[in-house]
Structures are given as structure tokens and as C-alpha cells.
Amino acid sequence: MTATRQEAESAADLVPGSSFSARIYEPFLWLGEKSGFRRWRRKLISQVSGSVLELGAGTGLNLAHYPAGLERLVLVEPDVHKARLLAQKTPPEGVSPEIVRAPGEMLPFEDDTFDTVVETLVLCTVADPEKTAAEIRRVLKPGGRFLFMEHVRSDKPRLGRLQDRLENPWKKIADGCHCNRRTVPMLRGSGFEVEVTAEQDKFPMPPVARPIVSGIARPAPVAAGAS
Ligand SMILES: C[S@@+](CC[C@H](N)C(=O)[O-])C[C@H]1O[C@@H](n2cnc3c(N)ncnc32)[C@H](O)[C@@H]1O
DSSP states (O other), X not given: OOOOHHHHHHHHTTSOOOHHHHHHHHHHHHHHIIIIIHHHHHHHHTTOOSEEEEESOTTOTTGGGOOTTOSEEEEEOOOHHHHHHHHHSOOOTTOOEEEEXXXXXXXXXXXXXXXXXXXXXXXXXXXXXXXXXXXXXXXXXXXXXXXXXXEOOOSSHHHHHHHHHHXXXXXXXXXXXXXXXXXXXXXHHTTEEEEEEEEESOSSSOGGGOOEEEEEEEEOOOOTTOO
């Protein structure tokens, strides 16, 4: 059964976050934004259409890139401190976002609600990526699209092993972020057909948070006879 807004907000209260980490988030990303993230965000967000849900909207770094005239824009953010900063951002003209506090694992929306779900740098942090992927699938309308930008575990053996070793210390300094998630295979295993549209190893981010991948995922058709 779909969670109520109240149940989702109570679950959101359990997601780690602090006023300090919310305040330092944008300064921490400043160089990465200037050197590429902003361009990647613009490109990704310009592809949304119809009724849109952004998962883990954070302090609102994607907000400026939304096109006017969307049917609906819901920004989901569990952390109360980041949600407050998000609410203070001025959206572009013609964009009227609704902010909802909820974790990705428990989205308080009916099945088949959104044409687009989009997220940037969130599947690295959610407590349960598979459950979140299942929720994204559930709330997407048939034919809907999931757009993502993520840092993922490197295929380079040395860097990949380093990311595995640094997972726990990195998690402590980076607000619960896992630097070694295999997000694209996880999405494929969760019933999405995934097209990686861009991959970049050169962002001025710490090597543990590279490469960055961006792509489009669509719910894979369910085989006839499958329940
Ligand atoms: C690295 S920040 C990214 C913020 C924003 N999407 C961006 O690109 O700047 C990770 C975000 O995921 C949110 N988050 C953490 N756990 C979550 C969960 N279980 N469900 C949804 N969002 C979550 C955090 O509160 C934070 O806003």
C-alpha cells in the first residue's frame, strides 16, 4: 500500500542530515559545479517533461534548470535542513515546485503518477538503493523515464579497490554517501533498461567519487506470463 505523506515524513526524519552539512553542501561542490556538474545538470534537467518528480533534491542545485510549463514538479527531499534551504530558492519563472519530505524508499504517491523521475547524486546515498529503484518504477507511468546522474564505482581495478576500502570513512565525511556503488548494474537488476548517455572520469572531484555517469532508464517490459 502507498505510504501516506505523514508516514513518509516520519520515515524522512530518520534519514541522516544536519544543519552544518546542509550549509556546507554548496560550498563543498563549488569547484565541481563550475567545472562541469552545472552543465551536466542543465543537460539532464532540460530533458524532463510532463509530471516530474525529483528525488533527493537537496538544496536545489537543479532548480534553475527546469523548463517552464511542466504539468507538475514535485521535489522530494528527506532532510529537513536541506529542504529548508530548498524552499528558500527562487524557481525560474513558470516553474512552481511542490516540496515533499520523504525518503526514496517510501514515496507517498500512487502507482503510475509521473512521466519523469530525475535524480542527481542521490542513489549513492539512499540507505536501500534496490528499494528506491522499485519505488521509482512504481511511481513512473507506463512509458515514463528515469533520468540520473551519479558517481559510481570505477571499473579501473586499482581505483575500484581503493573505493571499496574507503567506503566507510568516505561515508562518514560525505553524509552517508557510498563511493563504490555499482548503480547502473543495480538499476538493470531492478528491472530497468538503462542507456548510459555520458561518462566522465575527469571531474575535479576526489578520485573516490569518479567516474560520473548520466543516463536514461526505462522500466523493462514485463515478460508475458510473468507475475
Ligand atoms: C549528495 S546530496 C545530492 C543533492 C542534490 N540531488 C544535488 O544534486 O545537489 C544527496 C541527497 O540525497 C538525500 N538523501 C539521503 N538519503 C535519502 C533517501 N533515503 N531518499 C531520498 N533522498 C535521500 C540527501 O538528503 C541529499 O539531499
